[in-house]
Amino acid sequence: MIVALAGGVGAARFLRGLTRAVPPTQVTVVSNTADDDVFHGLHVSPDVDTVVYTLAGLSDEERGWGLAGETWNVMDALAALGGGTWFRLGDRDLATHLLRSGRLRSGATLSQVTAEIASALGVRVRVLPMSDDPVQTRVELASGEEVSFQDYFVRLAHDVPIRGIRFAGVDAASPAPGVLESIAAADVVVICPSNPIVSIGPILALPGVAAGLSCRRDSVVAVSPIVAGAAVKGPAARMLAELGIEASVSGVAGVYAEVAGTLVVDEADRDLAAEVERTGCRCVVAPSLMSSPAAAERLARVALDAVGGPGG
Amino acid sequence: MIVALAGGVGAARFLRGLTRAVPPTQVTVVSNTADDDVFHGLHVSPDVDTVVYTLAGLSDEERGWGLAGETWNVMDALAALGGGTWFRLGDRDLATHLLRSGRLRSGATLSQVTAEIASALGVRVRVLPMSDDPVQTRVELASGEEVSFQDYFVRLAHDVPIRGIRFAGVDAASPAPGVLESIAAADVVVICPSNPIVSIGPILALPGVAAGLSCRRDSVVAVSPIVAGAAVKGPAARMLAELGIEASVSGVAGVYAEVAGTLVVDEADRDLAAEVERTGCRCVVAPSLMSSPAAAERLARVALDAVGGPGG
Numbered sequence: 001m002i003v004a005l006a007g008g009v010g011a012a013r014f015l016r017g018l019t020r021a022v023p024p025t026q027v028t029v030v031s032n033t034a035d036d037d038v039f040h041g042l043h044v045s046p047d048v049d050t051v052v053y054t055l056a057g058l059s060d061e062e063r064g065w066g067l068a069g070e071t072w073n074v075m076d077a078l079a080a081l082g083g084g085t086w087f088r089l090g091d092r093d094l095a096t097h098l099l100r101s102g103r104l105r106s107g108a109t110l111s112q113v114t115a116e117i118a119s120a121l122g123v124r125v126r127v128l129p130m131s132d133d134p135v136q137t138r139v140e141l142a143s144g145e146e147v148s149f150q151d152y153f154v155r156l157a158h159d160v161p162i163r164g165i166r167f168a169g170v171d172a173a174s175p176a177p178g179v180l181e182s183i184a185a186a187d188v189v190v191i192c193p194s195n196p197i198v199s200i201g202p203i204l205a206l207p208g209v210a211a212g213l214s215c216r217r218d219s220v221v222a223v224s225p226i227v228a229g230a231a232v233k234g235p236a237a238r239m240l241a242e243l244g245i246e247a248s249v250s251g252v253a254g255v256y257a258e259v260a261g262t263l264v265v266d267e268a269d270r271d272l273a274a275e276v277e278r279t280g281c282r283c284v285v286a287p288s289l290m291s292s293p294a295a296a297e298r299l300a301r302v303a304l305d306a307v308g309g310p311g312g
Numbered sequence: 313m314i315v316a317l318a319g320g321v322g323a324a325r326f327l328r329g330l331t332r333a334v335p336p337t338q339v340t341v342v343s344n345t346a347d348d349d350v351f352h353g354l355h356v357s358p359d360v361d362t363v364v365y366t367l368a369g370l371s372d373e374e375r376g377w378g379l380a381g382e383t384w385n386v387m388d389a390l391a392a393l394g395g396g397t398w399f400r401l402g403d404r405d406l407a408t409h410l411l412r413s414g415r416l417r418s419g420a421t422l423s424q425v426t427a428e429i430a431s432a433l434g435v436r437v438r439v440l441p442m443s444d445d446p447v448q449t450r451v452e453l454a455s456g457e458e459v460s461f462q463d464y465f466v467r468l469a470h471d472v473p474i475r476g477i478r479f480a481g482v483d484a485a486s487p488a489p490g491v492l493e494s495i496a497a498a499d500v501v502v503i504c505p506s507n508p509i510v511s512i513g514p515i516l517a518l519p520g521v522a523a524g525l526s527c528r529r530d531s532v533v534a535v536s537p538i539v540a541g542a543a544v545k546g547p548a549a550r551m552l553a554e555l556g557i558e559a560s561v562s563g564v565a566g567v568y569a570e571v572a573g574t575l576v577v578d579e580a581d582r583d584l585a586a587e588v589e590r591t592g593c594r595c596v597v598a599p600s601l602m603s604s605p606a607a608a609e610r611l612a613r614v615a616l617d618a619v620g621g622p623g624g
Contacts, residue, residue, distance in 0.1 A: 041353055041413030073383050077407030081432045083414070091403055095389030101353030102395070120393045 002309060003028045003186040007199025008035075008047045009064055009233055010225055010290075011192035012054035015125065017296025018190070019055065022310055024124040028182045030175075032194070033110065033129045034137040034167050034202030035149040039087050040078075042097040043104055046150070047199065048114055048129055049096060056121035064233070067092045086155045111176045128182070130203045133173035137198050140164035142242075149198060158235035162242050165197055170205045183212045188309035190300075191222035193288070195236040196255045197243065204259060213259035221307045222260040222281075223299065224249045227288060228268040249283075250275040257281050262306045264288065264299070282306075314621065315340045315498040319511025320347075320359045321376055321545055322537055322602075323504035324366035327437065329608025330502070331367065333616060334623035336436040340494045342487075344506070345422065345441045346449040346479050346514035347461040351399050352390075354409040355416055358462070359511065360426055360441055361408060368433040376545070379404045398467045423488045440494070442515045445485035449510050452476035454554075461510060470547035474554050477509055482517045495524045500621035501572075502612075503534035505600070507548040508567045509555065516571060525571035533619045534572040534593075535611065536561045539600060540580040561595075562587040569593050574618045576600065576611070594618075 002022060004015060006029050019027060032047045046065075053059040053067055060068040070090035079085045089097065096117055103113040109132040118127045137149040142161035152158055183189060194200050204210045213220050229248050231237040237247040245251045249265040249272050256263060257279040265276060266288035276283035284306045290296035304310065314334060316327060318341050331339060344359045358377075365371040365379055372380040382402035391397045401409065408429060415425040421444040430439045449461040454473035464470055495501060506512050516522045525532050541560050543549040549559040557563045561577040565588040568575060575593040577584065578600035588595035596618040602608040616623045 038417065039414070040410035041355070041417050042410070043353070071383075071385050071403075073385055073403035074406045074410065077404040078410055081407055081411050081429060083407065083411040091383075091385035092389040094386045094406070095393055095395065098352035098354070098386065098390055099393050099395040102351065105350065105353050117393060 001026055001028065001182070001186050002188050002190060002304070003030060003182050004190045004192055005030050005200055005203050006047065006051055006192045007032050007194025008050040011047075011194045011199070012051045012059065013290045013296050014192045014223060014300060015051060016054055016293050017290060017298070018300040019125060020293060020297040021300045021304060024055070026310070028126040028128060028178070028186070030128050030130050030179050030182075030203055031114075032199045032202055033131060034135045034170070035153070035198065036136070037087075037148055037150045039089065040083070042089075042094070042101045044087070044089070044097050045100065045110070045114070045129065048127065049093070052114075052118050052121060052123055052127055055123045055125055055127075058121065066090050087150060109176075111178075126178075128176050128178050130176060130179060131173045131206055132176050133169065135167050135169045135173045135202055135206070137202060138166050138168050140166070153235070158238070162239065165201070165239075165243065167202045167205050170202060171207070173206055175206045175209055179206075180208050180212050183209065184216075187219065188304060188307050189213060189216070189220040190303055191220065191256060191260055193223040193225040193232065195225060195231070195234060195239065196252055197236070197239050210259050217259055218261040219307045219309070220260040221262040221264060221303045222252070222256045223264045223288065223303055224252045224266065224269070226252050227266040232289065248272060250279060253279040253281040253283070264303050264306060313338050313340065313494070313498050314500050314502060314616070315342060315494050316502045316504055317342050317512055317515050318359065318363055318504045319344050319506025320362040323359075323506045323511070324363045324371065325602045325608050326504045326535060326612060327363060328366055328605050329602060329610070330612040331437060332605060332609040333612045336367070338622070340438040340440060340490070340498070342440050342442050342491050342494075342515055343426075344511045344514055345443060346447045346482070347465070347510065348448070349399075349460055349462045351401065352395070354401075354406070354413045356399075356401070356409050357412065357422070357426070357441065360439065361405070364426075364430050364433060364435055364439055367435045367437055367439075370433065378402050399462060421488075423490075438490075440488050440490050442488060442491060443485045443518055444488050445481065447479050447481045447485045447514055447518070449514060450478050450480050452478070465547070470550070474551065477513070477551075477555065479514045479517050482514060483519070485518060487518045487521055491518070492520050492524055495521065496528075499531065500616060500619050501525060501528070501532040502615055503532065503568060503572055505535040505537040505544070507537060507543070507546060507551065508564055509548070509551050522571050529571055529573040531619045531621070532572040533574040533576060533615045534564070534568045535576045535600065535615055536564045536578065536581070538564050539578040544601065560584060562591060565591040565593040565595070576615050576618060
């Protein structure tokens with residue numbers, strides 16, 4: 001069994017490769033929920049949905065988020081009413097949020113409704129939200145203002161300097177049922193190529209998760225989301241630098257050194273392998289750009305092989 | 313100034329006529345909110361929306377509810393996810409519910425968001441929800457089960473016998489700001505041709521409303537929703553009978569006698585005028601079927617004229 005800690009798009013693409021390398025039913029995904037937010041009264045779980053939609057083969061590859069063939073009738077009508085539409089919710093995507101919000105309101109847990117949605121969309125990977133409790137990434141801007149992650153990421157287009165990150169609620173939150181158990185029981189844990197600070201960081205900050213990984217770090221492998229000093233997608237490089245962490249594979253290795261025994265880096269970063277290893281992470285070099293599902297599958301096999309896992 | 317107590321479709325059609333007879337800015341509508349409900353986490357106000365959409369000229373006349381030119385992409389996707397879709401929410405209609413739910417969550421009152429939506433849709437009538445506090449019509453079925461009004465009305469298609477109605481929360485609720493004041497200050501109060509039990513009943517049950525009408529009942533006129541022993545639309549006749557009230561204009565007069573000095577009945581019920589008057593209501597006979605906006609306007613003028621109001 002394989003456990004994968006996952007953020008959004010990068011993780012979803014990696015997982016699509018991973019599920020070509022090993023049977024989907026052998027994979028448990030622990031999905032970041034600290035960038036969940038409420039829009040117009042609806043509970044939106046962007047990372048969970050990105051993973052589920054991608055594994056279901058329903059994601060929009062060109063736009064990079066949301067569902068393929070999406071329509072926007074609700075947003076158009078909301079704009080006409082003068083409502084806020086900076087967080088775009090497509091019509092089909094809204095159905096997911098309606099289902100989730102209704103089920104949560106009627107007493108279901110996020111774990112339960114996530115499993116229901118994944119099942120309804122034919123996803124055979126087990127997708128666990130990291131927690132059923134509310135944890136919210138708060139971004140402290142350089143201006144001193146604190147905003148939610150979606151405010152920073154979408155509304156402000158992550159185009160403002162930051163000076164801090166915190167995960168509100170994380171100390172009081174419990175990992176969702178199955179998270180610690182599956183980490184303890186897994187043959188291999190993969191940390192997907194996601195933002196180490198705001199996608200993987202909240203998962204690691206949950207009580208028991210980092211400790212559970214540390215005591216088995218030899219079979220934990222991370223895939224760097226930073227290639228040649230830049231993020232493949234999103235603000236990871238800028239965030240790392242603004243938070244005083246080197247925006248490089250060795251910076252990533254430093255973040256993960258206590259929980260992951262191995263870091264997979266791109267060939268472009270071959271020269272930094274020694275620096276990575278100085279953090280205590282073994283460094284594996286491989287082509288890491290997931291330009292196709294086949295490329296993602298090759299990367300997944302490299303990661304599994306690096307820690308002696310199945311499908312490697 | 314005219315105040316109109318209103319339920320859903322029948323009231324909306326009457327109000328469209330009324331606003332042809334007098335300037336819209338002279339009309340305040342007090343709208344039933346006891347059949348409001350929460351679907352998929354969203355606050356839905358069916359009667360308020362029916363009135364607003366109709367006055368905005370946006371309602372679907374053939375279907376009898378919702379918006380003209382509506383699309384159903386969200387509901388189709390929700391059905392594919394296995395979500396409940398017995399309460400159909402169109403895409404454009406959903407925008408209203410998203411706006412309302414988001415605003416309520418951020419601390420706005422139902423009065424505020426109702427005014428915002430009406431204004432955004434160009435409605436110049438003042439539309440007040442009857443209360444900013446939660447009041448919910450509960451329907452006791454003959455089976456003993458108690459359900460929400462929408463459960464009864466939509467899910468069960470009002471095709472089951474009932475034995476009781478109560479308005480949960482009404483004793484603790486206050487009329488919305490402006491309701492009692494506008495009733496006290498109005499030249500005329502019109503009780504629209506709506507279900508006397510579940511559309512007008514909750515408004516009358518709010519603390520202070522029935523008393524405010526009683527002390528000025530000579531200038532309060534009701535229009536009977538019952539014609540020749542049947543409801544023009546909906547389950548009013550059946551509900552009256554099942555609750556032990558005669559399903560006739562004299563039954564309606566009995567319900568309204570304490571608050572309305574005059575009842576307008578259809579020509580088909582001319583023979584019952586004496587019976588109506590025995591309840592203490594003056595009876596005015598006129599064609600009451602609102603087959604067109606012009607017919608609704610004529611009916612509104614009859615009602616206004618019956619109590620010496622403007623536009624009569």
